[in-house]
Amino acid sequence: MTERYGEPSVGDVADWWRTSVTRIAPGVVEHRGVPVQDLIGHTDLVSAAWLLVRGDRPTPGQARLLEAALVGSMDHGPQAPSIAVARMAATCGIGINNAMASAVNTLGDSHGGAGEQCVELLAEVVAAGGAPAAREVVAAWRERSPYLPGFGHRFHPRDPRRDPLLALVARACDAGDVAGEHLAAALAVEDALAEGRPRPVPMNIDGATAVIYAELGFPPPLARGFFVLSRSIGILAHAWEESGSGRRNKGPMPPSILPSYGDRP
């Protein structure tokens, strides 16, 4: 060590790892200032997660909305790369946490980021004046990418999770739990997308949950963070199911099928 680095102290080391999330002392675990024993048995998991991540407490209505988003995003089956990864990994002789990690790792910008991006989209619509600005904002996004995050689904003409989630948001608006601006923005985007098309392009699960995250005031990256928590449940369910199959080193198709070889014709 040379002078140019100053003279660090043990306090500097402790500060390097400073956190407001959790304090420990012998016999003490506090989350955001709340002793853990005041949470255990007294707080539901969703409200506890909100506290840990955000530092404050949700109202019951807010917690119900967040819970609905988390329940709605748990799984969409093995066609999703994350789930296929979880199942294959579970047969490779690694821990269930490792199989889950390999899968969570694939929830990237295109596989797990649509909700996060849709929160940004909705924020942009709201910032631009709300529903009347939807068409313009959509046009700007469309110029940058062929994918409008949160709208339309490769598989579902109408995502079965859209309506129940939006109904809950609408009810929460009526109850005063959330303001409804982002819901209005999202519906206006749907309208803008439907113009001149034979069929609507309804919100998908990422869009409907983005409405919730946005209404609850979560910054965009936390939309992905909470989606990861939710999808981790499906990942666990599939990893566990596959680990009961007795397969070893499961590949992506039955071993009797060999991959084609050579450049695409």
Place this chain on the structure above:
Amino acid sequence: MTERYGEPSVGDVADWWRTSVTRIAPGVVEHRGVPVQDLIGHTDLVSAAWLLVRGDRPTPGQARLLEAALVGSMDHGPQAPSIAVARMAATCGIGINNAMASAVNTLGDSHGGAGEQCVELLAEVVAAGGAPAAREVVAAWRERSPYLPGFGHRFHPRDPRRDPLLALVARACDAGDVAGEHLAAALAVEDALAEGRPRPVPMNIDGATAVIYAELGFPPPLARGFFVLSRSIGILAHAWEESGSGRRNKGPMPPSILPSYGDRP
């Protein structure tokens, strides 16, 4: 492909990915036979996770117990390698899902496996006849490893999460939600460990949650799986907090301190 592999069909491929967790069809998402719209807004997250992973529904009392275990295990701060990893990873220019995956990946046999192993230990005590067999089973485990999973804590003389969790289990026994055999086994292990020592070796968070997982009938690997779900909340909270620090490529100590060089003296 050669004859020795038979002639696979597209149905074989579909079967290769067979699952009982989730069924999708256009407009349909069903988890374990339940349409997702019947879960959204109607089921709490913990019960929904139970359904997805196990295929059946918990009673309200069972769900409360599982929820308490999940709330109690969320975080223990940055001294845990998983949390330190989450925080460092969050400064490296990767997605929040990737930071979470790096951290979840460290919840291995020694960092995340104590709950799983303690479920095995308790099952062994119960199988051997319950409380009276505790001393003998403990002795056998002690021969294999210096660590008895779920008991004692490097930092807490008495883990503050032990008492509230065990109190909930005791209450659930009284209510008939669980049978109490594994709770009795765990208390007997505590007694066996205290013999001849000046201080008790009380259950830690892994032990207390293992009692819950065991009472609820979860196979040992799912104790780790659910712990991963719970700790993922803390991992998210820390990754998110650190990502707001403005640091890039955070190392394990202030950059002014250099690692010692050379073999340990």
Place this chain on the structure above:
Amino acid sequence: MTERYGEPSVGDVADWWRTSVTRIAPGVVEHRGVPVQDLIGHTDLVSAAWLLVRGDRPTPGQARLLEAALVGSMDHGPQAPSIAVARMAATCGIGINNAMASAVNTLGDSHGGAGEQCVELLAEVVAAGGAPAAREVVAAWRERSPYLPGFGHRFHPRDPRRDPLLALVARACDAGDVAGEHLAAALAVEDALAEGRPRPVPMNIDGATAVIYAELGFPPPLARGFFVLSRSIGILAHAWEESGSGRRNKGPMPPSILPSYGDRP
């Protein structure tokens, strides 16, 4: 902090991260005591990796053997879960390092551990007296597991990588680069396995490289470590190829095929 933890110093922190691998100082990077500039342009990658991991230098003949093992293990195509994972992950909107990590993560006890286990098997044969003990050691392993690591291949009647690798080992024995005990042990295991069968059960890539790792004196976990380095090359090649495909969120089969639903019939 309380007295029971003593009074740590900054030196304790530096010691906590003590290493003999690399020393840095302003203007200085030394690996195992060798300035990095004496390696760059002067040492081949395989010898440099040996130095970094083991702390000493290989002879040219030893380096050639290790290089052959690494060249031989690079890839076996997308039927391997690691490669399928790499390709799917590469389409999910994550960095190429993240795609590689998801794949490396699946090289567990059954997918990436056969070489490591085979090094243990060969060491056991050598310790039991060498070739004459092979039959007995094999019998003992067979009792514990239906898989004998390093021998036989699901797909190749005779793994095309066996003969060239073993020929190199034999030549290295003749040259005095290695002692040949583990090669003899492995050939004796092959003989023991062939007894009473219509067809031989020849070494596969894991067995042939295990002979090399064992002859070179690597402890078993490093056989897995070096295999990871080698397979990372294939993982990179496949991740990169797939990232040029234009696919997003590639699942395990064409989206027109849905996974079967329900328990196996």
Place this chain on the structure above:
Amino acid sequence: MTERYGEPSVGDVADWWRTSVTRIAPGVVEHRGVPVQDLIGHTDLVSAAWLLVRGDRPTPGQARLLEAALVGSMDHGPQAPSIAVARMAATCGIGINNAMASAVNTLGDSHGGAGEQCVELLAEVVAAGGAPAAREVVAAWRERSPYLPGFGHRFHPRDPRRDPLLALVARACDAGDVAGEHLAAALAVEDALAEGRPRPVPMNIDGATAVIYAELGFPPPLARGFFVLSRSIGILAHAWEESGSGRRNKGPMPPSILPSYGDRP
């Protein structure tokens, strides 16, 4: 499955996994059209990796340059988050591949991406006319970010890896192995950065290796890909060293130091 998805065939499934990297058939493993037995013992690891990833063969001079880049990037010690992660992960009861994966996963845009970004920077300078355009291109990059990838080092006034790597590139230019345009661009960037400063801002390891990757015609993401291969060696060395320490669940600092609690003052 419904008509809207057409009728897939087994051939479609095989095509879904089409690759030009490796072909397998019983008794056959071919990489890029080359039987693996023609590589084992005949090709060095660096040339084999080039073949697998790019599909063609390097000249000996090109392979030497790539090798130097790989040797130069192996490790910079435990202050790098990736190395700290590898060491902590190795104590958590997971496989060495899992420890390596957690670490590789942190080589993201800011920790592992500088080489990739510097290749882009150099390509931009070359496309803008070469050395004379350096000042302008640098100014444009500076507007977007405070970090100019590949130049300057937090720790080394002059990175000891710069000179030997650039000397090799210069020699390769003289020998006609590479054209030298990107080397000229990088030196011009150095000059532009030095203007009006008391001290130069020399290329660091990422810049010097970026010159090599760019001269060799690698697209930017492969600069990261090859960096991952190189750093994986250091990751393995540190994971292995730490796994011999006997520690369990190593945190980021001695357990006697607790993280500070609360918001930064």
